[in-house]
Amino acid sequence: MSELxxxxxxxxxxxxxxxxxxxxxxxxLTQPELEDRLEVALSARTYGDLLGLITDLPSTQPQVDDVVELGSKNGNVKRAGDWAVPRRLRIASKYGSVDLDFTEAVVPHQVVDVELDLTYGSARIILPEGAVANVDGFQSDWGQPTSKVPSRPRPxxxxxxxxxxxxxxxxxxRYPRRRWFTH
Structure with missing residues (x-):
């Protein structure tokens, strides 16, 4: 499925x-153009529907938290603890791994897009209990992606x-590992 x-x-x-x-x-825009486009915008179902309404307008600067790009040639990319999650996260890593832990993160968006470009590394994503993940758009030349969480979006x-x-x-x-303590 394309992003549009x-x-x-x-x-x-x-x-x-x-x-x-x-x-x-x-x-x-004229008043009639605005009214027509607003009607379409408020009933839009896909990004393609919305994009068609604004392609002839100058682009506005994206909000700071809309897209964040991270990269590493030799080291690991890691985010854990209390970190702000952008709407879109693009990560490129040539020889390192990617470790994203969302369990204590501040996530202001219900849907977060993570785009991975890995050469010689793997990615591990830990989600809070109840969260879902769709990995259908991820391809690996060696093996299949493993997801131990549901993929169906829920409100x-x-x-x-x-x-x-x-x-x-x-x-x-996956979800965080449960810790069992014995005293």
């Missing part, structure tokens, strides 16, 4: 509506969509 076919959220629709209203206030639950590829590595998605 992915379903949009209410937040995505609202952001597009704000962009259209801004274009109207700058004189780029109000974090959904991580993982795409990309690994040449000589793999992908594991």
């Amino acid at each position: 076919q992915m379903r949009v959220s209410d937040e995505d629709r609202e952001r597009t509506a704000q962009q259209l209203q801004q274009a109207f206030s700058e004189g780029r 109000g639950v974090l959904c991580v969509v993982i795409t990309g590829r690994a040449k000589y590595g793999g992908l594991t998605v």
Whole structure:
């Protein structure tokens, strides 16, 4: 499934509506054009529907937390503890592994896209209990991605969509390990 076919959220629709209203206030759209486009924006189902409404308008700067790109040639990429998760995370690693722990992270978005480009490393993604992950868009030349969490999106639950590829590595998605203490 291409990104243009992915379903949009209410937040995505609202952001597009704000962009259209801004274009109207700058004189780029007439009142009838604004009304027509807002009607389509508020009923849009996919990113392709929304994109068609704004392609002829100057692009606005993405919000700081919209896309974050991380990379490493030789070291590992690791995020754990209290970290801010962007809407889209792009990670490229040539010889290192990727370790993303979402269990204590601040995640303001219900859907987070993680794009991995791995050459000689693997990725491990740990999600909070109840979260879901879709790994259908991830390809590995050696082996299959392993996901031990549900993949079906549910309302109000974090959904991580993982795409990309690994040449000589793999992908594991799981919940945190349970710790059993005996006294």
